[in-house]
Amino acid sequence: MISQKAKYALRALLALCKAPPEASLMIAEISKSQAIPKKFLEQILLELKRAGIVMSRRGRLGGYVLLRPADKITFGEVLRLIDGPIAPLPCLSKIAYRRCADCQDEASCEIRHVFAGVVKAQREVLDHTSFADAVRAGRVPDLS
Amino acid sequence: MISQKAKYALRALLALCKAPPEASLMIAEISKSQAIPKKFLEQILLELKRAGIVMSRRGRLGGYVLLRPADKITFGEVLRLIDGPIAPLPCLSKIAYRRCADCQDEASCEIRHVFAGVVKAQREVLDHTSFADAVRAGRVPDLS
DNA sequence: TATATCTCGGCTGAACCGATCGGCATTCGA
DNA sequence: TCGAATGCCGATCGGTTCAGCCGAGATATA
Known part of the structure; x- marks a missing residue:
């Protein structure tokens, strides 16, 4: 949320x-x-x-x-600013990487591995959707 | 997080x-x-x-x-149980749908539209990754 | 100068998070 | 049959975050 x-x-x-x-x-x-x-x-x-x-x-x-045109502002940027990291694990964050205290080896951590897939998908959307995109999609009825 | x-x-x-x-x-x-x-x-x-x-x-x-074989337990199920809804907005949650108080029309809400894409991607991963999958991926060196 | 506006720090009440405590119920081995 | 080991359960706690409010100050325009 x-x-x-x-x-x-x-x-x-x-x-x-x-x-x-x-x-x-x-x-x-x-x-x-x-x-x-x-x-x-x-x-x-x-x-x-x-x-x-x-x-x-x-x-x-x-x-x-x-201050910038709407197509140069992404949802991801605003979310990171207000809510902090988007990544579900500290060890997957770009802006606030932190090792998980009790995880010996990140490469073999099953949890990290699964959530790496999640965060990749999230970033795909949030870092590539600008406010211009959002307004456009809202104005024209979405046919997808 | x-x-x-x-x-x-x-x-x-x-x-x-x-x-x-x-x-x-x-x-x-x-x-x-x-x-x-x-x-x-x-x-x-x-x-x-x-x-x-x-x-x-x-x-x-x-x-x-x-109680169930490991391939019948998904990450999504456990996450929802412990942390509550996965969806980033209440109006996108399967298990706890709530209308956004101040949103007149969901269909034309740009925010909802963008995050619908996010939650779809998240579910794609979390609801289709079982613990059996996770253990398997951890055991064999990942070549992807 | 008067006034509408943004600036900025602090504050509060409620909820949540991570964790702990103490006692109760159940099971098994001696 | 007893007692030790284990899970069950409710209560509580200190700290943090969230959502929002207040009030005084700075600044630009009419």
């Missing part, structure tokens, strides 16, 4: 993707349209900003804009 | 799979050989028993045995 926070982050970014290009959205607008608690959304957008995914303007007429 | 508890459960079952057929293993043995806290392992094996995956005998010479 992904966290509520990650879900909010994805929805906020989708809202920004769908907004007219170059227009900026205020926290309050996104909060209202997406039903996300305002103060919580504040934190989330701040993290996205620090990660270089969005940028903000303060003061009257402030708000948030995407 | 799967929980520590799930990792223990998988390791315990692997130990039972590798034990001589019809032999039973005591909690203390598994605990020692797999470096799992004994009292915690006790809980875990109890859950596996209630789920019909293993059976136990009490008293002197007690212990645990697999």
Whole structure:
């Protein structure tokens, strides 16, 4: 299960993707349209900003804009930022590799072996699906 | 990330799979050989028993045995039992479907659409990998 | 300057996780 | 028949994470 926070982050970014290009959205607008608690959304957008995914303007007429085109932002990137590693085992994580304390030999670890297959499949999807892809798939009725 | 508890459960079952057929293993043995806290392992094996995956005998010479052949127990089954739903969103879970509170229309939800791809891939692996498969892959050097 | 907006740190209550404890029930060997 | 070994079971605990809230401060525009 992904966290509520990650879900909010994805929805906020989708809202920004769908907004007219170059227009900026205020926290309050996104909060209202997406039903996300305002103060919580504040934190989330701040993290996205620090990660270089969005940028903000303060003061009257402030708000948030995407810093990169929507096809250069992947689901995987956002998920890792908010929820941490995608991998189901620490010894399979790209961003936070940690040896399993009690596993003598990774190469012969059956569990690792099975989950290596899982994480590969996950990455296949998450690291190759951009927000542009997601919006496109949502707009056109999916025929697959 | 799967929980520590799930990792223990998988390791315990692997130990039972590798034990001589019809032999039973005591909690203390598994605990020692797999470096799992004994009292915690006790809980875990109890859950596996209630789920019909293993059976136990009490008293002197007690212990645990697999209730089903190793090729009839999948990783997915054990994971769902210990950690709950595998699906990354409640609205994609087989065993615990829940509508996302704030999602008007599931069919047009971009997030759901993307994660449907993820969960499909996960299930492909987890529900089709048995403990027999895992042990086999661990024994023979993997050439893939 | 006034005011709407983002910034940022801290805080809280609830839930969850990993683990432990102590007592009870059952089984078998002496 | 007794007692030791083993599984069964409920309770509890300390720490961590999650979801969300509060309030003061910085900043840009009208």
